[in-house]
Amino acid sequence: MRRAALIIAPWLAMLASWYGIRYSGFINPALVPTPHEVAARSVELMGSRLPMDIFMSTRRVFLGVLCGIALAVPVGFILGWYKTIRTFIDPLINFFRALPPIALIPLVIVYFGVDELAKIVILFYASFFAGVIVMYEGISQISPIYVRVARTLGASDGEIFRKVIIPLAVPHMLTALRVALGVAWATLVASELIAAQQGLGALIQNAGSFFQLDIIYVGIICIGFIALFMDLGLRAIARRFVSWQERIA
Amino acid sequence: MSIAAARITFDKVSVRFDTPAGGYMHVVDDVSYQIHDREFVSVIGPSGCGKTTMMNIVAGFMKPSSGTVMLDGKPISGPGSDRGVIFQEYGVFPWLSVKDNIAFGLNLRANRASPKEREEICQRYMRLMGLEDFADAWPRMLSGGMRQRLALARAYAVKPQFLLMDEPFGALDAQTRTAMQDLLLEVLSAEGKTVMLITHSVEEAVYLSNRIIVMTARPTRIREIIDVPFPYPRTADLHERKEFGELRAHVRHLVMQEYAQQSKQKQS
Numbered sequence: 001m002r003r004a005a006l007i008i009a010p011w012l013a014m015l016a017s018w019y020g021i022r023y024s025g026f027i028n029p030a031l032v033p034t035p036h037e038v039a040a041r042s043v044e045l046m047g048s049r050l051p052m053d054i055f056m057s058t059r060r061v062f063l064g065v066l067c068g069i070a071l072a073v074p075v076g077f078i079l080g081w082y083k084t085i086r087t088f089i090d091p092l093i094n095f096f097r098a099l100p101p102i103a104l105i106p107l108v109i110v111y112f113g114v115d116e117l118a119k120i121v122i123l124f125y126a127s128f129f130a131g132v133i134v135m136y137e138g139i140s141q142i143s144p145i146y147v148r149v150a151r152t153l154g155a156s157d158g159e160i161f162r163k164v165i166i167p168l169a170v171p172h173m174l175t176a177l178r179v180a181l182g183v184a185w186a187t188l189v190a191s192e193l194i195a196a197q198q199g200l201g202a203l204i205q206n207a208g209s210f211f212q213l214d215i216i217y218v219g220i221i222c223i224g225f226i227a228l229f230m231d232l233g234l235r236a237i238a239r240r241f242v243s244w245q246e247r248i249a
Numbered sequence: 250m251s252i253a254a255a256r257i258t259f260d261k262v263s264v265r266f267d268t269p270a271g272g273y274m275h276v277v278d279d280v281s282y283q284i285h286d287r288e289f290v291s292v293i294g295p296s297g298c299g300k301t302t303m304m305n306i307v308a309g310f311m312k313p314s315s316g317t318v319m320l321d322g323k324p325i326s327g328p329g330s331d332r333g334v335i336f337q338e339y340g341v342f343p344w345l346s347v348k349d350n351i352a353f354g355l356n357l358r359a360n361r362a363s364p365k366e367r368e369e370i371c372q373r374y375m376r377l378m379g380l381e382d383f384a385d386a387w388p389r390m391l392s393g394g395m396r397q398r399l400a401l402a403r404a405y406a407v408k409p410q411f412l413l414m415d416e417p418f419g420a421l422d423a424q425t426r427t428a429m430q431d432l433l434l435e436v437l438s439a440e441g442k443t444v445m446l447i448t449h450s451v452e453e454a455v456y457l458s459n460r461i462i463v464m465t466a467r468p469t470r471i472r473e474i475i476d477v478p479f480p481y482p483r484t485a486d487l488h489e490r491k492e493f494g495e496l497r498a499h500v501r502h503l504v505m506q507e508y509a510q511q512s513k514q515k516q517s
Contacts, residue, residue, distance in 0.1 A: 148336075148340065151310075154354060159358065
């Protein structure tokens with residue numbers, strides 16, 4: 001009960017300050033729709049285009065992150081495990097990581113067109129570089145003692161990989177996935193700058209051109225909530241898989 | 250003991266490391282000794298002198314630069330489950346429960362046991378090490394002493410003939426340390442092993458060993474090999490005996506001289 005109240009309190013506070021700002025008189029009311037207007041608009045949109053927007057955006061994020069992490073896990077693993085390779089590849093990774101995905105959009109359009117693929121490429125790019133860093137930082141911090149112990153107990157190379165390295169890598173994989181999902185949602189709007197008809201990013205941009213502030217708010221709130229629920233889901237999964245850890249990241 | 254077969258043989262062993270600066274560091278210098286069957290040998294000397302290096306060679310983690318180290322007359326090719334290794338930092342697998350830690354070696358191809366056998370072995374060592382009530386606990390919930398008992402149980406489960414211990418009780422408080430020493434003697438009296446113990450503690454070396462090898466400062470050589478005449482089973486009251494005190498004083502004197510030598514080297 002107390003816990004529920006503590007969870008709800010900051011949301012109510014945010015809602016209250018939203019109303020506060022709206023009715024404070026300092027700001028032109030036309031620039032800030034009220035929460036109930038936004039709520040009404042989202043109900044209305046739920047009956048028309050919003051479900052499809054949510055579906056398209058979620059699918060893009062899902063595919064982008066899936067491909068990004070599928071590559072980031074092995075690459076991050078290799079970089080974390082082999083220090084010599086890391087020395088050479090690290091600057092390269094940091095070079096690409098620093099490039100904002102939005103800056104790549106013109107190139108992506110040239111090479112991948114304006115279809116679904118182009119949007120997924122942007123999300124893939126963002127989640128790969130976010131995930132690979134988390135993964136290799138984590139792997140490089142694995143203490144070599146566990147491998148040594150396993151060897152003295154008679155483990156072969158294959159057994160060490162399956163029974164020691166994989167269990168130690170799983171928490172880092174889950175963290176990489178979480179970070180990549182966060183970055184991918186943050187990059188979504190950018191990826192939907194590429195001629196998107198549907199998607200939450202497209203919804204926001206279209207609304208922006210017609211000065212429909214309430215719809216912009218609906219889109220933003222949807223992105224926030226979907227990302228939040230995905231993260232909660234991932235944390236629940238993580239708790240099951242890595243309950244041996246002191247704390248769940 | 251002298252008639253028993255030599256199980257571990259160091260023959261003119263030297264170890265040199267390349268340093269990042271481009272030079273090399275001479276760690277072990279022409280060391281020869283033997284450890285016999287069921288013997289408990291402690292290796293003692295100043296910290297950083299190369300004791301751990303010698304243990305790592307026996308464990309199969311590295312090779313000497315010259316000379317040979319043999320196990321039952323054969324050169325060592327790599328780590329194996331015939332040599333149980335106990336590290337100071339325990340190395341207990343944090344992602345496995347206490348019981349699964351003990352069973353780890355028994356699930357490997359090298360020493361796979363049937364489920365029934367595995368269960369029996371786990372139960373026996375959990376009982377012996379006082380871990381029965383923690384079978385399903387995560388290692389993070391255990392105290393330092395319990396983790397070291399778990400590491401010992403896990404090493405014992407695969408029935409090694411040798412026990413190599415690198416300052417196994419160094420991180421424990423004094424009381425836990427004493428209790429662990431007695432537990433180790435108890436377990437060894439039930440299932441004898443050939444033991445090589447690396448330690449800093451003179452008290453520990455005299456209390457546990459048949460023989461003590463005192464090493465010099467780096468590059469390490471043998472300073473003296475000392476027989477410890479007290480018969481097993483040994484109990485805590487041995488600490489109070491006059492002969493024990495005299496032997497301890499002698500070993501301590503040698504070790505302190507080597508520490509003094511080491512600090513002189515550092516200054517020059």
